[in-house]
Amino acid sequence: MREAFAFLTVLGGPAPPTPRALRWFPLVGAAVGAAVGGVWWLADRAFPALLAAALAVAADLAVTGLLHVDGLADAADGLLPHADRARRLDIMRTAGVGAFGAAVLGTVLLLRVGALAARPADVGLLVGLWCASRTVVAVAPVWIPYARDTGLAAPLLERPASPLVAVALAPAAALATVTVGWVGGAAVGAAVLGAVLVLGLAWRRVGGFTGDVLGAAIVVGETVGLVVAAARW
Numbered sequence: 001m002r003e004a005f006a007f008l009t010v011l012g013g014p015a016p017p018t019p020r021a022l023r024w025f026p027l028v029g030a031a032v033g034a035a036v037g038g039v040w041w042l043a044d045r046a047f048p049a050l051l052a053a054a055l056a057v058a059a060d061l062a063v064t065g066l067l068h069v070d071g072l073a074d075a076a077d078g079l080l081p082h083a084d085r086a087r088r089l090d091i092m093r094t095a096g097v098g099a100f101g102a103a104v105l106g107t108v109l110l111l112r113v114g115a116l117a118a119r120p121a122d123v124g125l126l127v128g129l130w131c132a133s134r135t136v137v138a139v140a141p142v143w144i145p146y147a148r149d150t151g152l153a154a155p156l157l158e159r160p161a162s163p164l165v166a167v168a169l170a171p172a173a174a175l176a177t178v179t180v181g182w183v184g185g186a187a188v189g190a191a192v193l194g195a196v197l198v199l200g201l202a203w204r205r206v207g208g209f210t211g212d213v214l215g216a217a218i219v220v221g222e223t224v225g226l227v228v229a230a231a232r233w
Contacts, residue, residue: 004028008134010065025138026131026168029218033130036060037123044121053116057109071215072108073101075198078212079205080104088205089147092212108223115226124179125187125229131172132188133221136195137214139166144199147208183233191225 004024005011009032040056047055061069078092080100091098097105142163169192176184195217202213209217 001027005031008032008067009063011063022138022141023162023165025134026165026172029134030127030131030172032060032063033127034123035063036130037121037126040116040126041121041123049117050113052121053113056116057112068215068218069105069109071212072219073097073105074212075202075210075216076104077101079201085206089210092210108219111223112226115223115230118230122179124175125184128172128176128179128184128188129191129222129225132169132191132225133195133218135166135168135172136192136199136221137217139163140199140209140214140217144203145208147202147206147210147213180229183229183231187225187229190228191221194224195221
């Protein structure tokens with residue numbers, strides 16, 4: 001578990017990732033969601049909704065060490081422009097953020113703040129969404145190949161996690177449904193779909209996933225789920 005926390009958050013201390021970490025991704029996601037949800041809930045009682053939402057998003061960035069949003073920006077720069085497979089992979093490995101990455105990152109952060117500000121603070125919703133997004137990432141290597149020979153995610157893939165890790169989606173959806181109603185379950189389903197679509201796009205354009213793609217799948221999945229939860233049903 002410590003390896004999973006060290007890989008996905010700023011907690012856990014230095015620990016090289018191993019295949020054992022993947023099985024703990026759903027639990028780490030739930031813990032991060034609980035922490036961010038707790039900040040959101042407390043801030044909502046002290047500040048206006050928009051500021052409370054911004055503080056929750058800032059807390060998420062702090063706990064994850066900007067790892068996932070960095071992956072989102074790099075993945076957007078590599079996957080969205082016109083380029084061949086080799087060039088896309090080179091772009092994602094290059095330091096710095098291009099126009100596609102900046103635009104996507106800015107849009108996603110605005111959507112996250114807006115979606116949180118549009119509804120009452122709810123810790124259970126974030127626990128479910130954060131758990132679901134990382135569950136998809138944990139089981140992705142079972143079906144999707146790694147697009148590089150070496151890279152940040154390579155040590156995790158010597159022995160992919162069991163597909164049974166996907167069972168974690170059930171309690172994630174159940175918790176969100178219990179705390180928010182059917183909209184919570186729909187939001188978790190939308191989060192899974194959003195993360196899967198990112199992975200599918202990467203598979204189509206670079207032949208598989210990279211560490212950046214996994215980060216992008218997490219952030220996009222969570223964001224799609226938040227937007228669905230904030231809709232006027």
